[in-house]
Amino acid sequence: MSEDHNETKVKDPVCGMDVDPHTSRHRANHAGKTWYFC
Structure with a gap:
């Protein structure tokens, strides 16, 4: 698996939206x- 943050x-366990764990401020x-979380 690539370490590229874009991949x-x-x-998000509440809304199901895709979230980048490297930039998410809510965790x-x-x-x-x-x-x-988004």
């Missing part, structure tokens, strides 16, 4: 996992 996306850690 790495995760899903939470729970049960050892990081969740990212």
Whole structure:
């Protein structure tokens, strides 16, 4: 997998939007996992 920030996306667990985890300002850690939000 490429380390290019443009290719790495995760899903916002609330709305399902694609989020770049490298630039997302909204995140939470729970049960050892990081969740990212739009």
